Amino acid sequence: MSLRIVVTVKYVPDATGDRHFAEDLTVDRDDVDGLLSELDEYAVEQALQIADEADDAEITVLTVGPEDAKDALRKALSMGADKAIHVEDDDLHGTDAIGTSLVLAKAIEKAGYDLVISGMASTDGTMGVLPALVAERLGVPQVTLLSEVSVADGVVKGRRDGDTASEQLEASLPAVVSVTDQSGEARYPSFKGIMAAKKKPVQSWDLEDLEIEADEVGLDGSWTTVDSATERPARTAGTIVKDEGEGGKQLAEFLVGQKFI
Amino acid sequence: MAEVLVYVDHVDGAVRKPTLELLTLARRIGDPVAVALGAGAANTAATLAEHGAVKVLTDEAAEYADYLVVPKVDALQAAVEAVSAAGSLAAVLVPSSAEAKEIAARLALRIGSGVITDAVDVEADDKGPVATQSVFAASYSTKTRVSKGTPVITVKPNSAPVEAAPAAGTVEALSVTFSAQATGTKVTGRTPRESTGRPELTEAAIVVSGGRGVNGSENFSIIEALADSLGAAVGASRAAVDAGWYPHTNQVGQTGKSVSPQLYIANGISGAIQHRAGMQTSKTIVAVNKDAEAPIFDLVDYGVVGDLFEVVPQLTEEIKTRKG
Known part of the structure; x- marks a missing residue:
């Protein structure tokens, strides 16, 4: 039987651009270029490698986001994923992590899956908790933050490098996996891949398709409220000296003045 | 007074510093009740009591080490239910380690509460605790509240001082029934990270980092030497x-x-923005770089334009001399 892999990806504002907040304190996605979150490329890459090892596998990339989010799907398809699902609905605007996990879980169930693969975090929200939330919702094992991952005989194994120890993990499929940027360099789409991606199917679902009520998501359905967002004042210009042979000593002098020595 | 649950990050009973910082923040909101799980949990009590824990709920079941994340979610949920039943629960505070964030998120979903991650400050307010977060590579600061359920908030290391505030720290056994999902992901092996004898990176008061300019693993010894002269952690x-x-x-x-x-x-x-995202909230920033145009100099309180192979060893020597 075919191994059904769903890769969740996010379309994020470019981190090298000028990111800010809109008036309703949601992330402004209009005034800044977006792209497939870099950390999700590692998830797509591992999905492709796992699919290569399996006799028969199919990779679906899934995203939740506005119209432009299709660009993220297109990139993943051009890397080699087979098909894509775009969940888009005006009522999703302002959805928090808990709400997003509901949408993802419903879409993953509707798509059908044996293995869900996600990146370690998005490069904009950076919470890093969605894979755990999706696993909780689906009621399947969470095998997250893997720097190494393999799948064989219905079992996923991997290495999780934590703060105090490196752990070897193992779980039966179906399962939710997330991979770190240590899991292996993501491939660049080939010209052939980019051309082929244009013909691959992209399905669009809205909240009704997923049987989710509008008040379960969006700003109103959010279980957290942002009261304010303040631009951090630019750091005041510091002292910069050119080393003329005494640079280390001058620096030591500064550290003494600041009572670090 | 309402109680605040504090999830204890410890290694075989040795409490890690961010947990003590959480106790400082928890005391602003209510009476801290600590939850310590796994081998050595009961040994955390003395330290936790010294820093304000009125109670320490412990469970030393083997499941916490043998399976990933979920057993700890089950335990924290049991603690939430126990405290809520006996009085009122104002918040759950959890350190912002990768694992603890996952625990916090799953707990929040289960108890129908909003979750805030990576707070750098938590203050009491009429409408419940307000968390400050630093976002978009620290270019913005946001104030966020949980609007549904009991706030679950994860807090980054170095967000509050460690304060002595002796309290009872009464140890109570926490009764936990593991869920069907608890044994889903087996931990089949564990290799503790080798200790370098230096402070943990996220917890250190001083961090000395090296980048592309260090130009080779063998050259990192001069970065380490500077770090050791200051009792600092090493970053890269x-x-x-x-x-x-x-x-x-x-x-x-x-x-x-x-x-x-x-x-x-x-x-x-x-x-680069990638690096700034991880260090921009540092209190004082110092840089040594050959390139006067490097963007790091826009952030610094003090910068030296020069060859790090000249400047850094000279700095290390000077520090050693001054410290005698």
């Missing part, structure tokens, strides 16, 4: 880690650790 930029010069566990930046020390010394690091 993504460029240095990707080149294989220093372990990924020491990476500072978007995909590595986020640090907020009193003093950050960047050596041979240009200061």
Whole structure:
């Protein structure tokens, strides 16, 4: 039987651009270029490698986001994923992590899956908790933050490098996996891949398709409220000296003045 | 007074510093009740009591070490239910380690509460605790509240001082019934990280980092020497880690650790957004770089334009001399 892999990806504002907040304190996605979150490329890459090892596998990339989010799907398809699902609905605007996990879980169930693969975090929200939330919702094992991952005989194994120890993990499929940027360099789409991606199917679902009520998501359905967002004042210009042979000593002098020595 | 649950991050009973910082924040909101799980949990009580825990709920079941994350979610949920039944629960505070964030998120979903991650401050307010977060590579600061359920908030290291505030710290056994999902992901092996004898990167008061300019793993010895003269942790930029010069566990930046020390010394690091995301909230920033145009100099309190192979050893010598 075919191994059904769903890769969740996010379309994020470019981190090298000028990111800010809109008036309703949601992330402004209009005034800044977006792209497939870099950390999700590692998830797509591992999905492709796992699919290569399996006799028969199919990779679906899934995203939740506005119209432009299709660009993220297109990139993943051009890397080699087979098909894509775009969940888009005006009522999703302002959805928090808990709400997003509901949408993802419903879409993953509707798509059908044996293995869900996600990146370690998005490069904009950076919470890093969605894979755990999706696993909780689906009621399947969470095998997250893997720097190494393999799948064989219905079992996923991997290495999780934590703060105090490196752990070897193992779980039966179906399962939710997330991979770190240590899991292996993501491939660049080939010209052939980019051309082929244009013909691959992209399905669009809205909240009704997923049987989710509008008040379960969006700003109103959010279980957290942002009261304010303040631009951090630019750091005041510091002292910069050119080393003329005494640079280390001058620096030591500064550290003494600041009572670090 | 309402109670605040504090999830204890410990290694075989040795409480890690961020948990003590959480106790400082918890005392602003209510009476801290600590939850310590796994081998050595009961040994955490004395330290926790010293820093304000009125109660320490413990369970030393083997499941916490043998399976990933979920048993700890089950335990924290049991603690939430026990405390809520006996009185009122104002919040659940959890350290912002990778694992603890996952625990916090799953707990929040289960108890129908909103979750806030990576707070750098938590204050009491009429409408419940308000968390400050630093977002978009620290270019913005947001104030966020949980609007549904009991606030679950994870807090980054170095967000509050450690304060002595002796309290009873009464140890109570926590009764936990594990869920069907608890044994889903088996931990089949565990290799503790080798201790370098230096402070943990995210917890250190001073961090000394090296980047592309260090130009080779063998040269990291001069970064380590400077770190040791200051009792600091050693960090590395993504460029240095990707080149294989220093372990990924020491990476500072978007995909590595986020640090907020009193003093950050960047050596041979240009200061790309990727790196800034992980260190921009440091109190004092110092840089040594050959390139006067490097973006890192926009952030610094003090910068030296020069060859790090000249400047850093001279600095290390000077520090050693002054410290005698």
